[in-house]
Amino acid sequence: MSRIVVQEDRCKGCLLCTTVCPVNIIVQSDRFNVSGYKVAEVPESDAEKCTGCASCALICPDVAIKVYRTPKTKGGK
Amino acid sequence: MSEINEKLVFDKPEIIIDRATHYCPGCHHGIAHRLVGELLDEMELGGNTLMTTSIGCSVFLYNYLNVDAVEAPHGRAPAVATGVKRARPDHFVFTYQGDGDLASIGMAEIMHAANRGEKISVVFVNNTVYGMTGGQMAPTTLIGQKTTTCPNGRCETTQGSPIRMTEIIASLGGVAYAARGSLDSVKNIRTAKKHLKKAFECQTNGTGFGFVELLSGCPTNWKMTPLQANERIQNDMIPYFPLGVFKDISEDGGIC
Numbered sequence: 001m002s003r004i005v006v007q008e009d010r011c012k013g014c015l016l017c018t019t020v021c022p023v024n025i026i027v028q029s030d031r032f033n034v035s036g037y038k039v040a041e042v043p044e045s046d047a048e049k050c051t052g053c054a055s056c057a058l059i060c061p062d063v064a065i066k067v068y069r070t071p072k073t074k075g076g077k
Numbered sequence: 078m079s080e081i082n083e084k085l086v087f088d089k090p091e092i093i094i095d096r097a098t099h100y101c102p103g104c105h106h107g108i109a110h111r112l113v114g115e116l117l118d119e120m121e122l123g124g125n126t127l128m129t130t131s132i133g134c135s136v137f138l139y140n141y142l143n144v145d146a147v148e149a150p151h152g153r154a155p156a157v158a159t160g161v162k163r164a165r166p167d168h169f170v171f172t173y174q175g176d177g178d179l180a181s182i183g184m185a186e187i188m189h190a191a192n193r194g195e196k197i198s199v200v201f202v203n204n205t206v207y208g209m210t211g212g213q214m215a216p217t218t219l220i221g222q223k224t225t226t227c228p229n230g231r232c233e234t235t236q237g238s239p240i241r242m243t244e245i246i247a248s249l250g251g252v253a254y255a256a257r258g259s260l261d262s263v264k265n266i267r268t269a270k271k272h273l274k275k276a277f278e279c280q281t282n283g284t285g286f287g288f289v290e291l292l293s294g295c296p297t298n299w300k301m302t303p304l305q306a307n308e309r310i311q312n313d314m315i316p317y318f319p320l321g322v323f324k325d326i327s328e329d330g331g332i333c
C-alpha cells in the first residue's frame with residue numbers, strides 16, 4: 001500500500017494537492033496547525049487507494065508531502 | 078507487512094531548510110524554490126553555490142535554501158551576480174528575481190548581463206504583479222488585469238502592453254538558453270524543472286547565460302483562491318506568454 005504523510009506544520013491548506021490526486025482521496029481536515037491553517041489529509045477509510053504517484057507532492061507549494069510507494073505485488077497494492 | 082517494501086519516493090530536498098515559509102497559501106514561490114533546491118541537490122552544486130537574491134516576496138530566500146547568498150538591491154541581482162561570478166568563477170551563481178524586480182527597476186541590469194553572456198543562471202518568477210508591496214502593476218501585468226495602480230484594469234493605450242521577457246532575452250547575442258515554463262500543473266512543473274536543469278547546465282559546462290521564466294500564481298494580489306489562480310495561469314497567462322524553449326545554443330553549436 002502506498003501512502004502520503006502530510007507534514008502538518010508546513011501545510012497551509014491551499015488545497016492544490018486535492019485537485020491533482022488521480023483517486024481523489026485528499027481532503028481538508030478539521031484540524032488547524034500552529035499557523036492557523038486547516039491541514040490536508042487522507043481519511044483512514046481511503047488510505048489504501050493511494051497509488052504513490054506523487055502528483056500531490058509535486059504541486060504542493062510548501063513541500064509538506066512525503067510519498068512512500070510500495071511496489072505492487074500479486075493480489076494487492 | 079507492506080511497510081517493509083515501501084520506498085520514500087518524494088521528500089523535501091536536503092538543501093531546503095525545514096522551516097515553514099512566510100508565503101501566502103498557494104503561492105508558487107514555494108514550488109520555484111523546491112525545483113531549484115532539487116536541482117542543486119541532484120547536480121551536487123549546493124556546497125559550491127553563491128545565490129544572488131532580490132527584492133520582492135522572495136527576499137528571504139536565504140532562510141529557505143541552505144546556500145551562501147548575497148542580497149542585491151532591487152533589480153540589481155544580475156549586476157551583483159556578474160561581480161560574484163567574475164570574482165569566484167569556480168562557483169555556481171544564480172539570481173532569483175520577480176517580475177517587478179527583473180522587468181521594471183532591473184530592466185537595464187538583466188538586459189546587459191544577458192547581452193554580455195555572463196556565465197550565470199537566472200530564475201525569473203513572473204506573477205504579473207508587485208507581490209510584496211501589495212499588488213501594483215508590473216511590466217508583465219496583463220491587459221485588463223486590475224491592480225492597485227491600474228484599478229480599472231491595465232490599458233494598452235496609456236500603460237503599454239505586457240513585456241515578454243523570455244523572447245527579448247532570447248534575442249540577445251550572449252544568451253545560451255532561454256525558456257518559459259509554468260508552475261500551474263503537475264505536467265508544467267515537470268517541464269519547468271527540465272528548463273531549469275538546462276539553464277544550470279549551461280553554466281556548469283561553461284556554455285553561458287541561462288534564463289528561465291516561470292509563470293507563477295499570486296493568489297493574494299489576484300484576489301483569487303489558489304485553485305482559481307491556477308486556472309488564470311492556464312486561461313489568461315499561457316495564451317499571452319507562450320511556454321517553450323526560445324533559445325538553446327547547446328542544440329546548435331555554441332559560443333567560444
Ligand SMILES: Cc1ncc(C[n+]2csc(CCOP(=O)(O)OP(=O)(O)O)c2C)c(N)n1
Nearest residue numbers: 132133134151175176177178206207208209
Ligand atoms: C529601490 C527600491 N524601490 C522600490 C522598492 C519597493 N519594492 C519592494 S518589492 C517591490 C516589487 C516586487 O515585485 P516582484 O519583483 O514582482 O516580486 P514579487 O513580490 O511579486 O515576487 C518593490 C517595488 C524597494 N524595495 N527598493
Ligand code: SF4
Nearest residue numbers: 021050051053054056
Ligand atoms: S501520491 Fe498520488 S494517489 Fe497518493 S495521495 Fe498523492 S496524488 Fe493521490
Ligand code: SF4
Nearest residue numbers: 011012014015017060
Ligand atoms: S498542497 Fe501542500 S500546503 Fe496545500 S493543502 Fe496540500 S499539503 Fe497543504
Ligand code: SF4
Nearest residue numbers: 100101104134208295
Ligand atoms: S503576495 Fe503573492 S507573491 Fe507574495 S507571498 Fe503572497 S501569494 Fe506569494
Ligand SMILES: [Mg+2]
Nearest residue numbers: 175176206208
Ligand atoms: Mg511579481
